[in-house]
Amino acid sequence: MSERAGTKQVLQGNEACAIGALAAGVNFFGGYPITPSSEIAEVMSQCLPLMGGRFIQMEDEIASIAAIVGASLAGAKAMTATSGPGFSLMQENLGFAAIAEIPCVIVNVQRAGPSTGLPTQPAQADVQQTRWGTHGDHSIIALAPSSVLECFTMTVDCVNLSERFRTPVVLLSDEVVGHMRESVMLPAPGTYQVVHRKSPEHGATDYCPYGECEDGGLQPLAAFGGEHRFHVTGLTHDPRGFPTMVKEEVDAKIRGIVGKIEDCADELACYEEFMLEDADVLLFAYGSTARVAKSSVRQLRDAGVKAGLLRTKTIWPFSDARLSELKDQLKLVVVPEMNLGQLSLEVERALCGAADVRAYGKVDGDLFTPDEITGYTMEAAGL
Amino acid sequence: MSASIELARTYLRSDKKLPTVWCGGCGLGIIMSAMVRAVAKIGVSKNKVAVVSGIGCTGRMPTYVDFNTLHTTHGRGLAFATGVKLARPELMVIAAMGDGDSLAIGGNHFIHACRRNIDMTAIVANNQIYGMTGGQYSPTTPHGKRGTTAPYGNVEHAFDTVSLAVGAGATFVARTSVYHAREAGNLIEKALRHKGFSVVEIVSNCHTSYGRMNKFASPVAMLEWMRDNSVPVKAAERMEPGELAGKFTRGIIVEKDKPEFIAAYDDLAERMSADPTAVANVRKIIQAYDQMADGLKSRDD
Numbered sequence: 001m002s003e004r005a006g007t008k009q010v011l012q013g014n015e016a017c018a019i020g021a022l023a024a025g026v027n028f029f030g031g032y033p034i035t036p037s038s039e040i041a042e043v044m045s046q047c048l049p050l051m052g053g054r055f056i057q058m059e060d061e062i063a064s065i066a067a068i069v070g071a072s073l074a075g076a077k078a079m080t081a082t083s084g085p086g087f088s089l090m091q092e093n094l095g096f097a098a099i100a101e102i103p104c105v106i107v108n109v110q111r112a113g114p115s116t117g118l119p120t121q122p123a124q125a126d127v128q129q130t131r132w133g134t135h136g137d138h139s140i141i142a143l144a145p146s147s148v149l150e151c152f153t154m155t156v157d158c159v160n161l162s163e164r165f166r167t168p169v170v171l172l173s174d175e176v177v178g179h180m181r182e183s184v185m186l187p188a189p190g191t192y193q194v195v196h197r198k199s200p201e202h203g204a205t206d207y208c209p210y211g212e213c214e215d216g217g218l219q220p221l222a223a224f225g226g227e228h229r230f231h232v233t234g235l236t237h238d239p240r241g242f243p244t245m246v247k248e249e250v251d252a253k254i255r256g257i258v259g260k261i262e263d264c265a266d267e268l269a270c271y272e273e274f275m276l277e278d279a280d281v282l283l284f285a286y287g288s289t290a291r292v293a294k295s296s297v298r299q300l301r302d303a304g305v306k307a308g309l310l311r312t313k314t315i316w317p318f319s320d321a322r323l324s325e326l327k328d329q330l331k332l333v334v335v336p337e338m339n340l341g342q343l344s345l346e347v348e349r350a351l352c353g354a355a356d357v358r359a360y361g362k363v364d365g366d367l368f369t370p371d372e373i374t375g376y377t378m379e380a381a382g383l
Numbered sequence: 384m385s386a387s388i389e390l391a392r393t394y395l396r397s398d399k400k401l402p403t404v405w406c407g408g409c410g411l412g413i414i415m416s417a418m419v420r421a422v423a424k425i426g427v428s429k430n431k432v433a434v435v436s437g438i439g440c441t442g443r444m445p446t447y448v449d450f451n452t453l454h455t456t457h458g459r460g461l462a463f464a465t466g467v468k469l470a471r472p473e474l475m476v477i478a479a480m481g482d483g484d485s486l487a488i489g490g491n492h493f494i495h496a497c498r499r500n501i502d503m504t505a506i507v508a509n510n511q512i513y514g515m516t517g518g519q520y521s522p523t524t525p526h527g528k529r530g531t532t533a534p535y536g537n538v539e540h541a542f543d544t545v546s547l548a549v550g551a552g553a554t555f556v557a558r559t560s561v562y563h564a565r566e567a568g569n570l571i572e573k574a575l576r577h578k579g580f581s582v583v584e585i586v587s588n589c590h591t592s593y594g595r596m597n598k599f600a601s602p603v604a605m606l607e608w609m610r611d612n613s614v615p616v617k618a619a620e621r622m623e624p625g626e627l628a629g630k631f632t633r634g635i636i637v638e639k640d641k642p643e644f645i646a647a648y649d650d651l652a653e654r655m656s657a658d659p660t661a662v663a664n665v666r667k668i669i670q671a672y673d674q675m676a677d678g679l680k681s682r683d684d
Contacts, residue, residue, distance in 0.1 A: 022599065027679050028466065028469065046664070047669060050652065050662060051672075051676040052652075052676065052679050056469060062459060062493070063492055067463070069466060070453070070463035070466025070467040073470075074467045074471035216429060225430065229451050233443065233453075233454035
């Protein structure tokens, strides 16, 4: 049936996300219905039983993330999908996955908030919740798709990154991208990378689930049910996984879960650049907003403004490297976001005052229009 | 070497993690011992047992037993356990929980676990108080009894764990106390052998927090209370409701057959995998369905 792969089809972003999960080997999904993410659970519930996987609708989002972490610990590749309110409920167990270093993927199809907000309208309101929503020092990986195709490819990336870094990874989608339909040609199996979980280097008696490999990397996570009986806890723990209050061990643990991600920020940074070469006005955007910003760049160019777009695909960890390279050529940076300025703070920090950074926020439940971003940018540029 | 020492050496992480954090005389040691004896009697490999817990004194139990052990967040043990069991059904999955953990913060997970009937066992260690945090009243603290947050006596009324489990649809529900240690082991064994979701409530003693505030000076006094105020299910059937006031029944309260979740899910999955319409509908969404399905299935081998 391989000839069926690789033809064009009309897909919704959420559908593409679910297919991406299956393509990456996700064989367990636990979720709770919430607009605008529910199609992901629906597709998983339809496909997983026929593909040797298991789906369960849990009693709430707290249970959903708990179930996927449990499943992952038992060897599954596991995912859940939600939106703002559900993502808030997941925060405590997201922290558990971070400190216990258990791979899992959380898709957040963002909607307008806070609280119930506007369930059917888009927002990018959870950028900082993704980074800091759970208590305690930790790091997080989050990617933001801008198209239906990226809903597929980035879900694959999220699963792969969660396995590689043994950490929860967030696909930070939004209502526009999740519900948009586009004609896409999904890559055929075998043409994209799928990271499989490795077996531990050591046998049962020497196994340190939180120890280092001989190459200095993190020890692969053994699955419950094999020969490596081990302990997992949300308490700070030693390399064997048992609770510890020894200062040096606690310090090393927390620095470890932050450093393993933050140290790779530049490597994980991924961008789309558009008309950047000679640009002195930068639109820095992500997700569905970046699609609009691209049109605005064209409008600004037509008006004689040397505008360019830097669309970041990686939201967290935030890399300063590309912005640092650009800072001498930039006069003005506009960061359009469907929030009141969340990622713009990072842009401002990365540029250290080298350019005028303007947060252009929109929180009325509507996506930007190109005219709005163009008009704002013209005004900010004094034109 | 006595049989119990051999059991301890085999099943406890005696070289690493003992002694426990529990107070001297705490009933949790009796419950842990009952659980270990039940697993030993069934004879399942330690590799094939997972013990999951939430937070609290009972939450520490997995630390000490040499199985696949998972100490999670407060109240969420059963939700994590659900994922473990669904991903690896061959595991015997036990969730060890206290009364606050299972019935307050984890109450939602508890009733839905009862309803779903996934083949797991919940052990509810009910000491009627939040022990680890210093004695605040819990959902099973009796009306009028004291806690550090009920200094004038508890205004609320207690949950009856067993009635809650039965009402929510658990297919095996039993109760005993730490005074009845041998019965506790036997009931856990029966629960573990039961195909479906099983709940064993074990009334326990927190003399340190509950006892101190409620005129139970010692663990012995609390265990004697359990002896004198528990009635076997059979005997309770012959008693008038008035005679049972202030007492609790012990033994197997419910034991019934109902399709187990994973068995039912897998049966449905097998039928749908052979259903041309279902397969065609999935192919409409996933063009590379066959390759991807092969990829997923091959990982199970």
